[in-house]
Amino acid sequence: MVEQAETLRRTPLSRDRVLHSAVALADQAGIESLSMRNLAQELGVVPMALYKHVANKDELLDGMIDVVVGEIDPPLAGTGWQPALRARILSARQVLRRHPWAPLAIESRNMATPAILAYIDSTIEILLTDGFSTDLTHHVMHALGSRVLGFSQELFDTARDAGRTGAADPIPPAALPPEVAARFPHVAAIATAAAHDDTTVVGAGCDDQFEFEFALDLLLDGIDRLRQQGWTST
Amino acid sequence: MVEQAETLRRTPLSRDRVLHSAVALADQAGIESLSMRNLAQELGVVPMALYKHVANKDELLDGMIDVVVGEIDPPLAGTGWQPALRARILSARQVLRRHPWAPLAIESRNMATPAILAYIDSTIEILLTDGFSTDLTHHVMHALGSRVLGFSQELFDTARDAGRTGAADPIPPAALPPEVAARFPHVAAIATAAAHDDTTVVGAGCDDQFEFEFALDLLLDGIDRLRQQGWTST
DNA sequence: AATCTAGGTGTACGGCGTACACCTGTCAAG
DNA sequence: CTTGACAGGTGTACGCCGTACACCTAGATT
Structure with missing residues (x-):
């Protein structure tokens, strides 16, 4: 027994x-x-x-x-490149929010795994099949950088230490202490401006998702403009 | 003695x-x-x-x-925000190319050191003093992300393992082996398209500096467009 | 019944960060 | 001139890490 x-x-x-x-x-x-x-x-x-x-x-x-990476949705079919790319990247972002350790792990392993290559390959495909030149596609991939995998490295990353001590952590995102606010007035200006939105607590007043999409769309719009003006060389 | x-x-x-x-x-x-x-x-x-x-x-x-971070040049004075910001970011990039370990170190230490805060503060100042709203400035900083510190995390980062074994490493950047080229045809298309430029060896045919500036300017142009159309809210 | 083998075990080694007790040279106060 | 505090370098030791290597064992193969 x-x-x-x-x-x-x-x-x-x-x-x-x-x-x-x-x-x-x-x-x-x-x-x-x-x-x-x-x-x-x-x-x-x-x-x-x-x-x-x-x-x-x-x-x-x-x-x-x-x-x-395997948890990221496959590309949308039948839409233009922009909705397809956008949806894919936002799916990647959602996945990575479930695994906050992943961005750092990906970056530190400095070479692409088969799954990452497959992901990138199918992402490139979105662009090529919608008429992008290989050159422009190449530059676009670089422009997106890690955003294509759903993360941008924020300098103040709150998500990184998710998990760890459990939910008992009594510290809210720590609305910058007054002495740093004094030393770095412009940072403080930005932070407090963001804080008086409707978000929950004072310190956290910065909608990560919004910021991510803002930057993403800024890039996608710029890319679209390049494409429509028949981008050729430098 | x-x-x-x-x-x-x-x-x-x-x-x-x-x-x-x-x-x-x-x-x-x-x-x-x-x-x-x-x-x-x-x-x-x-x-x-x-x-x-x-x-x-x-x-x-x-x-x-x-x-x-202390090695990064101070901001240019007397130019518009765009040249000032561009010059600063390119200076940051130059610094980080001398210290290839730094991006990962910065990202892994998930909170800003005083020097980083000072750097960010003076960068924000560039925008605010040229008439950017605090809101737009905030979004801009997020859009730039780590690029503001001179690095974007490339998925295939060749610079990361600089140093280490000395210059004796016999392996060139390894122009992707045929079996992966077969499995990932679109990656291969991009890579070979980039390779037949005039650069030294076949595998390395991708000008990091150009790609960085390309992406940076794409963002800066998009930002300028937002600003000129008097960007207000979402 | 004999053998092979895939997969779990136990021990051990060298490297790491660092706590803690200790020593030693310098310098100021009595 | 003595004394004692203290800044700063030393030595030992602990617990964690990744993992090499020898071993065992149960089931499949012959």
Whole structure:
């Protein structure tokens, strides 16, 4: 009976189970507490067991990224490039908001995983099939940069430390303390201007989603203008 | 004589020396080999000595970021907002190209250091003093995102692993291997189109600086258009 | 029945950040 | 001239990390 319990104590572990557990752990506890040891414990297994399914921690991270990128919706068909691209990027953004650790993980792994390449490939396809030149498409991809994956690195990123200590954190986004407001008057001007909107608390008065779409549309409009004037070379 | 050698063996260490040594080490050997132990060795000192000058490694990183941000040129005076902003951002970019580890470090430290706040403050000032509303300024800062600090996170970042193994690395940027070109035809189309420019080797045919300025100007032009049409609300 | 093998285990190593007790040279106050 | 405080460098030790490597074991294959 001990043998039975040991024998069928778990669905037997697999690369997929490892990857999804890792994603869940990073979502809940923050990426900085994702260690091979913690992950193994979560799975009721000894740390070295993981190495039968992923080569090492870097490959684990790559796998986690692929899981996340795989959650992004496929492109819309039958619309123009602009709605299709816009919808796709906003879908990517929604996905990444569920996995706040992902942007940093993606950026730090400095080469594209197959899933990211596939995502980029199908994104490029949106443009090419709507008549963009390869040159313009290339520049457009650079212009969008990481926004194409749903994130822009905000200098004040509130989402990054989601998870971690649980919801008990008593600190609201900390409407800048008076001494910094004094030293940096223009930052303060912007912050307080944003704060007296209708949003909940004083410090948080900045609608991330709105800002993201604002910047995205600014780019998309500029791109459309280039295209309509038959963009050629520099 | 041993005593003398020991007594004046080094300029006596200071927060500044620690910080600048750390930056130099990260520049040369890559951020991943910047450990308290390595840094101490570089300075001819025992690891714990560093803690008399920086509270811990996180604070060390913050200090390094401040060193880097401090290298960015101050804003141009007497020009319009657009040349001033453009020049500043390109200066920031130049600085960050000397310190390839910095973008990731900045992004991972999720809160602004005083130097970054000062930089942002004076950048906002450029816009406000040229008549931008606080609202538009706010959105503009979000639209620029990290580009305001001179970097956009490219999905294929070649600059990130500068330093590290020295210049002995025999691998050129690896003009995508045929099997990935087959699986991702649109990526391949873009890449090969870029490759037959006049640039050195086949794989590297993508001018980062041009792409950065292209995207930057796309944004700046869009912003200018908003401003000239007296941008009000959503 | 013998063997192979996929997959979980246990031990151990070197590196990391850093807490904490300690020493030592300098310099000001008595 | 002594004394004692203190700034700053030292040494040891702890707990965490990733992971190499040898081992075991249950089921499938021959």
